[in-house]
Amino acid sequence: MSERAREPEDLARLFVERANSGDVEGLVALYEPDAVLAVAGGGQVQGSAHIREFYASLLAEGRQFTPGTVRPALRKGNLALTSTVLTEGNATAEVARRQPDGSWRWLIDQPRVVPPGP
Template identity: 65%
Template sequence: MANSDGVHERAAVPEDLSRFFVERANAGNVDGLVALYTPDAVLAGPGGQVATGSEEIRQVYERLLADRPKFTPGQQRPALRNGDLALTSTRLVDGGATAEVARRQPDGTWLWVLDEPNVLA
C-alpha cells in the first residue's frame, strides 16, 4: 500500500510484485498498480489488445477496477532469475496462469516490464 506520503512499497524481490498486485487491486488502487511497472512496460489485454507505457496501463486498470472485482491470490511460482531479469508466474484459482518479466531497478527493487495476465486464454 502507500505510506502517508503517497509512496508505494517497492518490491525487494520479484515475487513481491504479485502480492502487491492482489493487495492494490483489491483496494482499488490504480496508482499502486501502475507503480508495479516500468514507465515503458507492456501489458497484454483481452482480445489481443496491448497497453504500452504507464498511461495506457493506467487506462486498463481503471476499466478493470471500475466494478470493484475481488482478486484471490493464486499459487505463485518461484521466480526464474537471470541477472537483472526475472520471470514471475502465478497459477490462478480459476485454473488460469500469469507470466511476467521483471527487471531489477538501479535501486535494487523490481518492476514488471512485460505482463501477460492470462497465458492460457
C-alpha cells in the same frame, strides 16, 4: 510512497493488495514506465498512461482478485520470469527487471497464459 517489490515474487502479492484496495496508482507503480500489458482479445497496452487507463476501467467494475500460487522466479542477472498459478485454472507470466534501487518492476505482463476453453 508505496511498498516496493524487494524480490520479483513480491510483485504478485502487491498487485492483489493494490487491486483489491482500488489503488490504480499503486498498480501502475508495479510496472516500468514503458511496460507492455496484454489485455483481453489479444491486444496490449504500453506505457504508464495506458496501463493506468486500463486498470482504472477494470477496477471501476468492482472486480476483486484472489491470490494465486506464486511460483519461484526464474532469474538471469537483472531479469526475472515471474508467474502465478490462479485458482480458476489459469496462470500469469511476467518479465520483471531489477531497478537501480534494487526493487523490481514488471516490464512485460501476460495475465492470462491459458486461453479460454470452448
